[in-house]
Amino acid sequence: MSLIPPPPAGSNALRSRAYNRSLVLRHVRATGASGRAQIARESGLSTQAVSNIIADLVAEGWLVEAGKLSQGRGLPAMQYALDARAGLALGVEVRPEALLVAISDLDGRILFSHRDRLTDAAPATVCEKLRQIKEMAVAETGADRLIGAGVVMPGPFGVTGLSGAASDLPGWAEEDALARLAQALDLPVIIENDASAAAMAEMVSGHGQGLGSFACLYFGTGIGLGVIAERSLLRGARGNAGEIGQIAVPHRGQFVALEQIASRFALRDRLAATGEEAETSAALEALFLARNPVLMDWLEDAGQALSHAVLTVENLYDPDTVIAGGALPEPLLKALLARVALSDRSVANRPGRAHPRLICGTCGPLTATQGAAALIINHAFTPRMAAEI
Template sequence: MRAGSPRLLREINDRAAIEALLRNGPLTRAELEGIIGLSKPATAQLLTRLEEEGTVLRDGLRGGGRGPRAQLWTVNGALAHVAAIALTPDAVDVVIADISGATITEHRAPMPRTGVLEAFHSAVTKAAAQAGLTTDALHHVVVGSPGAVDPTTGRLNYAPHMPDWENKNIPEELEALLDTPVTVENDVNLVALEEMIAGRAVGVRNFVLLWPADAVGAAVVVNGVLLRGATGGAGEIDAMRVPDRAHAETGTDRAGSRYGDLLDSASVARLARAHGVSARSGQVAVEKALSAGPAGREFLVDLARRVATGVANVVAVLDPELVLLSGEIAQAGGTTLADLVAAELRRLVVPRTPVELALVTGKPVRSGALHSALSVVREQVFGLPAATTEPFRGPNQQGATAPGTST
């Protein structure tokens, strides 16, 4: 064997143990031994070495039964901290976690129409203080935002609904404010990442995720990697011109309307009213339609026609394995709406692409941002493989290898 081989083997075994602890939580020596396949003495030596380095900690005892209680081991979460942020025109939603993934604190603050950088800085600073940290002690911050950051200029494009964020090098300015590395990622891309980690896209190599909302967004994954395009705008389909194939008349341009204008909340509510389903928002309209009898069904079919017409353009070009529907309107419609979209899609394109409801709910943008931040920091601290994404990074990371790439 080469002189360096024993050390290399130790590093491989250490990474395997750390990865097992991160994935499964606190483990006994015997449990860890079973997962990584080492002998009892080798596993004991590994844990002793990692404990001396401060990488793992003892975490109580697991008892029960007639035998002695077993020592539990866990990753030392204090080795690094990250922040994940979901940014919208109305709010900034922050979570801070340690490198083990344990949430330390959460903070949500309103986003004003002006002075957005100051408001952003204040929110993250407050969240960090709640965690007993300063912003420069955060090892990495990932921000999920509407629109897309141009990798050349750092400017936020495709986001006219984000006032006061235009004409700024967003990653550069956020890094200067927080004094720590920052990644800015499209919000729907982060939802797709979360679906790849913990949702319906686990093991799916090629798929499209659509988020019908006031600004329609889509994420495109090809061969397991997010597709961003030359200016970061891949999947920004809100401005795409599509005909309105809904049967009910709501005053739209039948020949070709802005896709986003057909699926925003107000437009969906108008379509519902045209079918006799009255609601104050698109989400509520879809919820009511599920129990509104034939009128509700006709409205949902019309809505599915609108969704499918835009999706058909994407499917015809990419031929994905799967289309996922996410967001409040999609979740409100559930599998009923997804099935109706699939039926309409089959009338428009040759591929019989399945259409399913995204599995991750709650705060999927923030969850995706957290997984992305943890992936970056675990690569830096533990040498674990990072997620196969290539987000735009700020000046503190220029020249660094993006996750999933090689130099």
């Protein structure tokens, strides 16, 4: 099944050449390899227009010849495939305590990854570190065809009534983040919240492949929600859709914000109150395997809180499935999901389901970082960015 939805039909007269280039690239990427006639037939372009575009894309290194295919009568048709190294994407995830960077090719394969601990997540510090890491990455991989950078960070973006949460990045709400990051990286930049980027990663290379609608619960510092509807991100008016960490859930006779109970920082604070430090996933996993009593109590509380959150997500968005992933080690995440009670009073409780209601994601700790790179790759094959390719 194609990972990319069918493109709109092209036009030889009314559409720009850049738009039509993107249609050809999208089709070749979706099919793996195609001939001129097939591309023309499915894009709505003339065979001559497709031939001209393919000639340009081959000359520029985007497409390569992939052998000939016999299709009945006539001469075998030359097939063209995407060169996955023709363009590379930089993915960046900024957390209050860490900076994660990856470079992926056009097929989503990770060519470079790096994690740097942050003691200061202010814009000046983050931008300088990113500049240095980019230089290191280019030197190590020879990544000289970076087409853009996707940068993801915890929401909400801008000054809102939710400002001041424990997952906030200091100094970024008042910053022109897009301009600052583009200058530091010397690349076109797309900014997205971390949960939406995680959903994008699952759509491109995880359990979301082939699904039209699904939700992604993302454990970063707090908890976010990315929603894919008809294979597109649901962003909201200001890119702040999915702040599920702020919904109220019952806890010990009162209502509190979900992320005050079920997030990584809530677990960290509980452990710190008993003198236990667990700043890394490896440390959390070790405590889980040792059945640390504080962590085990957190699992029970977090499971109950997430039960209410998942029910809310199902009844609001009617997703094919809810995928959970992020900065929790896999054994701990699986144990948490096993404690989530799926309600019968849900639109997701129906016969003939094709997918489980709640599953563990496949992309791991780099989910949002991979998603950041996927944002660039996805945009590179759409008309709105065709002129930048």
